[in-house]
Amino acid sequence: MNDQTSVSHDATLTLHAGAGPREVGLPASSPPVMATSFFTHPDAVGFSANDLNEAAPHFYTRWSNPTLALLETRLAALEGGEAALSFTSGMAAISALFLDRLSSGDHLVLSNVCYAGVAELAHDILPKHGIAVTAVDASNLEAVAAAMRSNTKLVHVETPANPILRLSDIAAIAKITHAG
Template sequence: MTETLSTLLLHGGDGPRTVGTPVSPAPVLSTTYYAHPDAVGFSAEDLKADTPHFYTRWSNPTLELLEKRLALLEGGEAAVSFASGMAAVTGLFALKLQSGDHLVLSDVCYAGVAEYAGQALRRQGVAVSFVDSADPAAVAAAMRPDTRLVHVETPANPILKLTDIAAIAAIAHAGGAELSVDSTIATPVGANPIALGADYVCHSLTKYLCGHGDALGGAVIGRAAAMAELRKQSLIHLGAVLSPFSAYLILRGMETLELRMARHEANARAIAEWLEGHAKVRRVNWPGLASHPQADLARRQMRNFSGLISFSVHGDSAAMARRLADRLGLVSTAVSLGKTKSLCFYIPTDDILRSSFPAADAAQYRDWAGDGVFRVSVGIEDAAAIIADFDQALG
């Protein structure tokens, strides 16, 4: 089988085909499986690579298929699935960081990750440095002898700032640390961080990989030995296990990922270019625009620029947020991203700087975001219809 992206999305990790094998496997929902004392142990420390399925908190056939497919898509040796993207990232942090260690973290990243690192990790004795990861020199300056992990998100939510993965991987490794990359927005269609030097790739499967807004999930992909430890120490002991039915929905969504991402990107380009010409729009952030400050890096690092854009407006942003919420019809005012349907949500800059990004350079963030950004997850509707909806709503 030729392992192109299209083929992997549909067939990656499939078992042998025999007469009577279902073309579309049903989810295995059982929590327990027949076991034998010679094959399984009672402790997670007894878990081996060839341990059969016996309890879904440890492993499950549907989750196994999803994990194999994700590892193939990202060029990793193995993957571990979790109940959400947050569970995946915090599970990785729990494995790699302990009291006395140091974490270097993008100053612009998913709010939940930033808040967890700035609050919970520090309470646990982990030192955290929030750094502009778009600046390799800043990352290098933040490295310490006790730095164990550098975690970046690229493109970064919500202003779509990019990080040069290869450059940061070299810096992390030179300092004796590892690099994890949240590639949720890029997806495996747009980028493969492991090929650029990252040790771990994190995904919120809730977003583009599922694509339909009907299942939560997360995953970490990396080397087999590290993933085995992640399964034992974080998944089994902390218990944030992905539902097999959610895994089934995510697998079904992944089958159309390449097709959807092409449409998401094409629509995002049309809408971003239209917004740039609108009199009420102050700035548009999208990696595929020539005006993006890191357009060269985007072209070098990404094969698909994804469907998430953000924009800021002239004048009263809060008033515009209320206007859009009242007047948008086709586009839904809702959180999250990566769905087939278009979503728009206002994120005030003061709220971001006060809560999830307290260590961010406020002036630099405001340059990108103004008083707040309207984050638009561009769906796969007709681009002209999405533009028409924003046109009548912006006024």
């Protein structure tokens, strides 16, 4: 694909991915943005996340939301991915990642320059759950390699690191993590 074709393809995905097929002769329109907390009758789903399954309709916005589902579908299409997840904040995304991927006995290698909330989660909360954390200058590949342990399950790097804009070589760090 040339650059112009790629831009056109991405623009089409951005506008139409997840919208379903159009009927010939009907006007093109985008799905509505749903500005509400509830999407169906209260009896359609029990009021507990434990009642949800794959076939459950969108019910409560914190569990599922048609507007966010469409955003996730379009992001996945743009990135060529199987699926995508959206979160209300970066901190929510990072917390979900850490809490899903790390368990007691695991080790996290963390850039020593990162968002304050991430540092607080890593240094103050994760150790209470038996997760070891090593902070490292992620721009120094030797330091990253030296921080790796047999129980390292995750390496978290922010680049450029705010506020000093330190850069880390993500591809080189990935090679280090996969070699261990």
